[in-house]
Amino acid sequence: MSLPSKKAIKVDENITDYQFKMLNHVMVLKYDESKCLECGFCHRVCPVTVSIYDEVYKRTAIGTPKEMGIESDKKIVVDTDKCSFCGSCTWICPGYTLELFINGEKKLLLVENGSLPEFDEEVRTLENGQKVRKVVEGSITITSTEKDTKKLDAFCDECAVSAMERKGKEIEVDRDKCILCFKCSEAAQNYDNISVEIHRDRFKNIKGDPSSVWDGIMLRVLGKEGKIKGILSRSQNKLADAVIRLLGREETEEES
Ligand code: SF4
Ligand code: SF4
Known part of the structure; x- marks a missing residue:
């Protein structure tokens, strides 16, 4: 019997195909870095949890190099070996950056x-032509005593969806545009006089009546300060197991 193969294929400067192949069944997770908002x-949302040895540090199968503990100059990296090709990441991606092909x-x-429910999408087009959508609702409060307009402009530029704008010496956030991604709150750590508080309260306009997997997803995405909540070690990873079952597949890889 042919063994499943998983590999990353660089299609061009921006696009990478992460491929799972078994016999004539091929799944491809396509990532277009040029559209990635680093949100x-x-x-x-990734249901896979990878525990690195016995350390407290845990990660999923996709994330920024920092989140993944992997050295890379890419915005997002995928651990092809661990990815279950469930498509949860493509389902939530606000930038339409990821796509799953079966x-x-x-x-x-x-x-x-x-x-998983469908999003009732409200798509917005950025100045560069990229399409984005907002998937969660909540609140954002920016507090600033910074008076240096260059620093304020640089801070506003941190937002990938142009939701922040400097008005004089104040920063204004367009709450309809803000996707509550935490990028500015992370950037604020490098600014002495700016702080950001973000809360994600609920998912925006969803259709359908989803299964219990949805509860696990909610915990992870709406968790306080956007941190992953409810992550367990791989052997106890009920969310990943549930997703695999719902896909009608059994996990084929060895635990690590
Ligand atoms: S969800 Fe999409 S846009 Fe956001 S970091 Fe991941 S790939 Fe990039
Ligand atoms: S959370 Fe901050 S960086 Fe993210 S979309 Fe809103 S204003 Fe922009």
Whole structure:
């Protein structure tokens, strides 16, 4: 019997295909770095949990190099060996940066089988032509005593969806545009006079009546300060197990 193969294929300067192949069944997770907002939603929604040895440090199968503990100059890296090709990351990605293809067809089985709900999408086009959508609702408060307009402009530029604008010596956030990604709150750590508080309260406009996997996803995405909550060691990773079952597959790889 042919063994499953998993590999990363660089298609061009921006696009990488992460491929899982078994016999004539091929799944491809396509990542377009040129569209990536570095929002981190994919990392938080991924059901796979990888525990590094016995350390407290845990990660999922996708995330920024820092979140993944992997040296890379890419915005997002995928651990192809651990990825279950469930498509959860493609389902939530606000930048339409990730797509899952099953045997050449764009598919989201977890939505098709009702495990995850559909977003009632409100798509916005950025100045560069990129499409983005907002997937969660909540609040953002920026407190600034910074008076240096160059620093204020540099801080506003941290936002990938142009939700922040300097008005005189104040920063204004357009709450309709803000995708609550925590990028500015992380950037604020490098600014002495600026702080940001963000809360994600609920998912925006979803359709359908999803399964219990949804509760696990909610915990991870809406968790306080966007940190992954409820992550367990791989052997206890009920969310990943549930997702694999809902996909009608059994996990084939060895635990590490
Ligand atoms: S969810 Fe999409 S846009 Fe956000 S970091 Fe992941 S790949 Fe990039
Ligand atoms: S304002 Fe902050 S939280 Fe909102 S989209 Fe921009 S970087 Fe993300």
